[in-house]
Amino acid sequence: MDKKYTIKDIAQMAGVSKGTVDRVLHNRGKVSPAALEKINEVLNVIDYEPNLIARNLKSTKVYRICVLLPDPVFDPYWLPCVNGIQDAITEFKAYNVVIETHYFNPESTKSFLKTHEAIVAKSPDAVLLAPLFHKETIEIIKQYEELGIMVNTFNNQVESSSIKSFVGQDLYKSGRVAASLMNLILPKGQIAIIHIDESLKNAVHMQEKERGFRSYFEEKDLSDFSLTTLKLKYTNIENKLPAFIIENPDLSGIFITTSKAYQIASTLSNATDKKIALIGYDLIDKNVSFLNQGLVHFLIHQNQKRQAYLGVSTLVEHFLFRKDIPETILLPIDIINVENASFYVS
Amino acid sequence: MDKKYTIKDIAQMAGVSKGTVDRVLHNRGKVSPAALEKINEVLNVIDYEPNLIARNLKSTKVYRICVLLPDPVFDPYWLPCVNGIQDAITEFKAYNVVIETHYFNPESTKSFLKTHEAIVAKSPDAVLLAPLFHKETIEIIKQYEELGIMVNTFNNQVESSSIKSFVGQDLYKSGRVAASLMNLILPKGQIAIIHIDESLKNAVHMQEKERGFRSYFEEKDLSDFSLTTLKLKYTNIENKLPAFIIENPDLSGIFITTSKAYQIASTLSNATDKKIALIGYDLIDKNVSFLNQGLVHFLIHQNQKRQAYLGVSTLVEHFLFRKDIPETILLPIDIINVENASFYVS
DNA sequence: AAGAAAAATGTGCTCGAACACACCGTTTTA
DNA sequence: TAAAACGGTGTGTTCGAGCACATTTTTCTT
Structure with missing residues (x-):
């Protein structure tokens, strides 16, 4: 048998x-x-x-996979991705696979394109990329396609027929998860949806989350709540946020659509004694610290590490074991509070 | 380099x-x-x-790994484990590894021991087992040790120096997670901790969860709550539970320490119109169905599938790649509500 | 029918680790 | 002194897939 x-x-x-x-x-x-x-x-x-072992022993072909992602120096958000890629490298080091990471400056489309050029020069067999810039992404994917280079994307979902595979999260749904939690914490009141990001590269990202968040309240017809959207920049939080709180005395909850919840928590703790429910994204150290202090109530874990790992490993397994690359891998939307956080930080 | x-x-x-x-x-x-x-x-x-590929190609030694777990026919709780094991089989089929599943009747220590004998007869290189019965487990692990058979355990944590490795969850902490969620849903009132199981094999299991649950409320000094423990059997839920509700008009939340939340939800929906918060365990179909109906508020995901998968794969990788077997792998305590459930059911 | 071309088939080497075995030189033993 | 024993070393084969190349068989051509 x-x-x-x-x-x-x-x-x-x-x-x-x-x-x-x-x-x-x-x-x-x-x-x-x-x-x-x-x-x-x-x-x-x-x-x-x-026998895949025999096949891979024989084959002298070395597969080269390049990862195009933002330099964690500019945004620590990307740090877990590096670890995920490292995991993949360790796992597949026995095979004829070379995995290279190429960083770009997330503030600069120029840097994005330049790093892309560097990758093309390496003529890899496949590329995993974080498609931060919509227009440019479409452009470079076209180039990869012409060169017969396989492309996988992660983190940011880009609507385009040229993208055949994606690893990430359903942002709309994650907004809904956040809303359901907010609805649990608060009986009523005003809720602010705060978009905070140095640049506005994440615009689509954040909008999806907001859309999901709002949809939940609309659907449930929760008229005791009022929702306000607020766009902040790193530089003006300390001015605008306290002002906003004074102007909106009914404010009782804030949903932060990026990983910068700690900035809000920090400013808030200085500005007011009022208990305001905070829900944000990502288990970065500063966020977890505020979670433990009780100033952030929930964090939604986007699991970038696993995103990057899966992005690479599906490509590797495609080459080594002829596995299909799934069109979309949607990672679960992990709900984190102070009680279960420790099991997720790795 | x-x-x-x-x-x-x-x-x-x-x-x-x-x-x-x-x-x-x-x-x-x-x-x-x-x-x-x-x-x-x-x-x-x-x-x-x-080069691990070359090494594994050459070696003609076939490693045999046996899994000792309850027959899902008796309790569907174990069904995901079978899938997890299947995943491991698929992943390692290229290697010289044979993975066999041996079922026992979870109601019977005799069956447990008998299946154990059958495994011994196969003289495997390693065994992964669900240590349902404390005394018997210690006994058979001693036997495996004498035969030089490696042992890994999952699902149930057994306190014993003879057990060197375990894959599962921190049940005490999961009780705390449940408590933190309950505290979010309810401002005050009576909470029942219900242990419901056909047999009482899970006794330690359930007690750990209760201990964690209670610890949360004690720690926070939430005197607006009162906690009651209730032991039910499958056969008497429909009698005892409605009676309990009438006797305790203040009852506003129930924490079910096993995967049988659906039985409570079902009985409850027939017995009363009162809104009672329900928190239980495991994403089995019936539970998810009540979650979607809004009758169960949260489920805690124990991820048995991954437990079983990791239990097997750590053993396989130990043999094939000489990796160490971690002493304890504690899987995250996933919080599931109606909004994120779909991403976890596989 | 002979020779050339084409089609079909078989042989043998490679990948890297693992291990059996053959070999050689020195030392020990009868 | 010859043979056995031993420490040290190198050679050759195996695992299964993949592919280049050699060989055989068939078909076509003049």
């Missing part, structure tokens, strides 16, 4: 040589109808699975 | 034959001090990592 057949076994059973079996298995032609039928008969009876 | 060295390379560099290098690498002796030093010099300079 679970006996493992080799090409040699098949050859013997069909009364031909292993070379002929090999040609049939790989459709290399040059096989007589008689031999073809004999071999197919055998193949239909037994359950042949090529 | 990342060049991969082979034994042949080392032999050449040290000016000896690959046989000698092999003897040094495996401490097989029969090597002159002079040759030993030459080879060690080379090994100190370069970073040799044996």
Whole structure:
């Protein structure tokens, strides 16, 4: 039943040589109808699975996979991705795979394109990229396609037919999860949706989350709540946020659509004694610290590490084991509070 | 830097034959001090990592791993485990590994021991087991130890020095997570902790969860709450639970320590119109269905599938890649509500 | 029918680790 | 002194897939 057949076994059973079996298995032609039928008969009876170990031992082809992602120096948000990629490198170091990371400045489309050029120069077999800039992403994916380089994306979902595979999260749904939690904490009152980001690269990102968040309240017809959107920049939080709180005495909850919840929590703790519910994203150290202090109530874990890991590993397994690359992998939307946070930080 | 060295390379560099290098690498002796030093010099300079593919291709040794777990026929709780094991089988089918599942009747220690005997007869290299029965588990682990069979456990944590490795969840903490959620739903009132199980095999299990749950409320000194423990059997829920509700008009929340939340939800929906907060365990279909209906508020995901998968895969990787088996792997305590449930059911 | 071309088939080497075995030189033993 | 024992070393084979190349068989051509 679970006996493992080799090409040699098949050859013997069909009364031909292993070379002929090999040609049939790989459709290399040059096989007589008689031999073809004999071999197919055998193949239909037994359950042949090529030994992947032997195959990968033989193959001298080295697969090169490049990762195009923002430099964590500019935004620590990307740090877990580096670890995820490192995990993949460790796991596959025994195989003929080279995985390279190429950083770009997330503030600069120029840097994005330049790093892209550097990758093209390496002529990799596949690229995993964080498609931060919509227009430019479409452009470079077109280039990769022309060069026959396989592309996988992660973190940011880009609507385009040219993108065949994506690893990430359903941002709309994650907004809804945040809303459901907010609805649990608060009976009523005003809720602010705060978009805070140095640049506005994440615009689509944040809007999706807001859309999900609002949809929840609209759907449930929770008229005791009022929702306000607020856009802040890193530089003006300390001015604008306290002012906003004074102007809106009914404010009782804040949903932060980026990983910068700690900035809000920090400013808030200085500005007011009022208890305001905070829900944000990502288990970065500063956020977890405020979670432990009780100033942030929930964090939604986007699991960038696993996103990056899966982004790479699906590509590697495609080359090594001929596995299909799934069109979309949506990671679960992990709900984190002070009680379960420790199990997620790695 | 990342060049991969082979034994042949080392032999050449040290000016000896690959046989000698092999003897040094495996401490097989029969090597002159002079040759030993030459080879060690080379090994100190370069970073040799044996090619695991080649090693596993050569080795004809077939590793046999047996899993001892309750038959899902008796309790569907164990069904995801079977899938997790199947995943491991698929992943490692290319290697010389045989993974066998052996079921026992979770109601019967006799069946447990008998299945154990059947496994011993197979003389496996390692065993993964769900240690449902404390005394018997200690006993059979002793036997495995004497036979030199490696043992890994999952799902149930057993306090014993003879157990060297475990994959599961921190049940005390999961009780705390449940409590923190309950505290969010309810401002005050009576909360029932319901232990419901056909047999009482899970006694320690359930007590740990209760302990964690209670610890949260004690710690926070939430005197507006009162906690009551209730033990029910499958057969008497429909009688006892409605009676309990009438006797306790202040009851506003129930924490079910097993995967049987659906039984409570079902009985409850027939017995009363009162809105009672329900928190339970495990994403089995019936539970998810009540979650979607809004009758169950939160479920805690124990991820048995991954438990079983990791239990097996750590063993396999130990044999194939000489990886260490971690002493304890504690899976995250996933918080599930109606908004994020769909991402966890697989 | 002979020779050339084409088609079909088989052989043999490679990948890297592991290990059995053969070999050689020195020392020990009968 | 010859043979056995031993420490040390190198050679060769194996695992299964993949592919280049050699060899055989068939078909076509003149």
